[in-house]
Amino acid sequence: MCIFIDCLLSPIIIWPAIIGAAIYFLKGYMQGGQFTKQTDETGKVFIVTGSNxxxxxxxxxxxxxxxxxxxxxxxxxxxxxxARDEIIRETNNQNVFSRQLDLSSLDSVRKFVAGFKKEQQKLDVLINNAGVMRCPKMLTKDGFEMQLGVNHMGHFLLTNLLLDVLKKSAPSRIVVVSSLAHTRGSINVHDLNSEKSYDEGSAYSQSKLANVLFTRELAKRLAGTGVTVNSLHPGVVDTELGRNWAFFQTNFVQYFLKPMVWPLLKTPKSGAQTSIYAALDPELKEVTGLYFSDCKPKEVAPAAKDEKFGKFLWEESEKWTGLATPKVDKTSE
Structure with missing residues (x-):
């Protein structure tokens, strides 16, 4: 027995055990807030972008x-x-549908909305989740800088084209997945499309700030309609979002840095909790225009509160997406 105890107390065993336990508890702590309320969403219709x-x-x-x-x-x-087949097998819920939506194409956005409206008369929750991060300079099919185009412009058009259905379905919700990176962002009013210069990090932060500005401006415009809109930071999550970031693909990151920071990363399940909270929590039925992190309200960056930037971005977004194009009154021709 003494020999057994001595073996257990051996530095060769005890230190790895202590380190392993510390990593385990650190990983658990870093998962952040969890949405644990039980809700029944039967009969409600949801759209989640970028959900494969x-x-x-x-x-x-x-x-x-x-x-x-x-x-x-x-x-x-x-x-x-x-992904849909996997979800159906796990949940036995047959009411999960896969539809094509390329947010880098305004034509694709319009086709998706037209198809959805032919199938559904209601929409309870729209979750604008899809995004790209720190990609090399690329343009969308409509000539927008890719990160601003996908993360903001595509979702701007999608949301506006679905507002009529959301209003008919009120009380309904819009959830916008932004990022803490919005705090490092600025709206470049003189070069919004990064034509004069391009930095992948700055462009990403600008797109995430655009998400929050869009949320706050839209909340004002939807006041009294029964449609709420909130944005959120999901946390630092171990997902494929960084696949376009060349640094993340280096051997240094894959074999050294990532294992070192792994305990600090949220799992995708934990990263989804604030989205689920914003979409489902009954207490948020009338809450709008806020920004959440770890299932709690969080203060936004000063730039996100600047109404001049919000209005500028809205007006530019209307022009870029064609929503500001006047309709021709054929009866007066």
């Missing part, structure tokens, strides 16, 4: 478990179909 992987997929999975009807709106339909 990561926090989007976990968001759909949780809604499906609660009985909701979910439209998975994704660029890659084959990957979306595969």
């Amino acid at each position: 992987t990561g926090i989007g997929k976990e968001t759909v999975l949780e809604i499906a478990k609660r009985g909701g009807t979910v439209y998975m709106a994704c660029r890659d339909l084959s990957r979306c179909d595969k």
